[in-house]
Amino acid sequence: MSAASGTTSRRTLIHTAAAAAAWPLASGCTSPDPPSRSKLRLMILGATPQLMTHLNAAVLPAFHAATGLRVELQNSDWGSAFQKVTTGAASNSLADVFMVGGIWTAALAAKHVMLDLTERLRRWPDTSRFHPAGLSDGAYRGRNYALPVTMDVRTGVYRQDLLRAAGITALPTTWAQFRAAAQRLKARRGMTTPIFWNVDKSIGLQQTFAQLFLQAGGRYWDSGGKAAFDSEAGHQALGFLVATFHDGLADVNQVYTGNGPAPLTSGASAMTLNGWAAQQNAQSNAPHVAAHIVAGPALAPHPGARPTPIAWIDKLAIAHNTKNPDGAWQLLTHLAGARQLDALARLSGSLPARSDLEAAPWLTPMARQVLANADHAVSQPVNPVMMQLGPVVQALLEPAVRGSVSVADTLKAIDTKVDALYA
Template sequence: MGMIRKSAFAVMGAALTLALAGAAQAQTTLNALFQAQAGYSESDVRAMTDAYLKMHPDVQIKLEFVPYESLHDKITLAAGSGQGYDVVLFDVIWPAEFAENKILLDVTDRIDAKERDAVETGAWTSTQYKGRDFGMPWSADSKYLFYNKDMLAKAGITELPKSWDDVMKDAAIIKQKGIAEYPIVWSWSQNEAAICDYALLMQAFGGKWTDDAGKPAFQTGGGLEALKFMQKSVKDGLTNPNSTQYLEEDVRGVFSSGKAAFALNWSYMYDLAQNSTKDSQITGKVGVMAPPGVPGISTIATVNGAQGLGIPANTKNADAAWSYIQYLTSPEVETKYSGSSPPIWKTYFKDAIAKNPPNVDLIKAQDASFNALFNRPSVPDYQQFSARLQQALQQALLGQATPEDALKSAAADLSSK
């Protein structure tokens, strides 16, 4: 009897030892979804993640990168399947939809007051809906006006443009002198990229998305003037006509090859165009500024291109996911990779400008823009809203409809839904 009892205890002890060993070796696996272009590069995210994993050997992270155009559907389809991601990158235009459909967890209570106060105020709009937080802001960006210093010098242009009218006048001089056939390049493909450029110009011309009753208002006032401006720049031969097919990476390619004097793009283009001999033929010749406004209406023009990192509602690893998000969005990590995307932290800009680094012009442009970020409409059916407006912009830019008719038709369709 004693031998049997001892043997039983020995077996139980061995089993317990194995179980404890297994528990010690068990890892939490996080599936994380990011975009493959703009903002932090894939190599940036992989380097950040490797650093995090060294501090958390009990965690494994599987990274997936997709084009921006696929990001929204990847997130929503995974939510519908009941399985998928633990961390997702999401755009500033999606919190309303994701909150209403319970796709992302409400993380308001995970953010303390000190942390909230330390982040740029405008950045929070990228992750909030109805006063609640559905992620942590990351990559609080806007678009900036990049210019080729050599081209402006060859044209005899010594002052930077103070308005969009000045930009057009400078572009006309550059074209007339044969320095660039099409001095300006934009991302005006029938895509969200075009909405971003349109939003920036809409702010410049004093437009608004909706009226006080929530009905479309972009078809009048500044919204209409912005599209007229866009269409005229194409008709006048100042805008590269291929802009109607371009996304941001296409814009970077044209500008970095020295074929455009002006380009509108996100922060990420600066380092690649100015410093990378692999990616650019105009290194050392790149200037950047906050986009100008329209006299009597605005001084600068912006578009809120911030993104957020959120936790899908169906995750089983919310705490581990939040730990990873907190690391990625920390001041130390974001400052280290500030060449790719601007940090969300207030102290960064003050400290960075004081140090006067080589990219100080970009930092100043970012600091100025973040005080006046212009949002795209926060509506639960944003995807449908944007798609219909993209179509209207494309029709006007291709000369298939007047700006008035294109926007009026889009407004009527959206009002009926």
């Protein structure tokens, strides 16, 4: 009897333990918050606390009052954002409306992560208010997948007080003038690194090269789809870039880590290719410097060539698998409407991608200078391999600017690697 009861008790114990172990596993397999048609999720990237407060306190409650749709707000840093979007898409848990970075459009559209917005955008009266470069940055193979919301336009950016102190009164319009100004800063002010080429731990150097390459009229791919960096434009752009490092006008060790004053703000450098972000950095870290940071005209590789500013555009897209595409479109247009977008850009420290907001009173004179370039700005090619291309090209540019690999060999290697991305 006692043996029997002992067996029973052990079995009971085992069954209880197994049930206890299985319960959290089973409950973990169910979705805690299944998507519904009356609730949307919005993923914003790199939102400031002020923007989050504004969205939660004003924008989303107003949207709920107008449509009856509740919105759950998610904020992510830019560093891990692409990973979150792709894993979200893979696990069918991507936010209904989400932010899309500069070169993400093709990578995500090619994998059917985003809803095709072409027809909706055609019918929306506000579409014509957006800068053309922004709209084309959200398009892939003739279809629109994302709507531009904020942007920055990269052009020559300078510390005007330091330039004036070196006797430079006219801002450069060509590469030769840009270089001559740097030489003068070095000679007259003893500045060790007059040019800051946006070198960071990520792909800042590649982005700078991309700007110079596009300014020189370069195309990433030829008509046959082959990589075309090893071209006249490529040699001009990389030759110019490498020479500034070689001649001590720029320094590979001047790396901006993303925190604190950038080299223009600290005065370690006086010239860069950047946009309003350069002044925003000064505003945050040394407000007395901000007024000295000015945007110059877009640079041309040589006199007579077409100057080309480069646009970096953040967009909003709708997840392909959203349960409520109409609701998501309502939310997207609500956020991209003039009034909301004005606040969204102002609170995120970005420039609005709508041309009817160019006269917004909060825009600084430099912001207006930058936006003046927006209409003829070009953006990076919209291509599915752009996400991989950046790090690949960056890794090959690093030895070139350090002088350990020649310009010609670097460009050949870039072509080989970029072609291999397609293989």
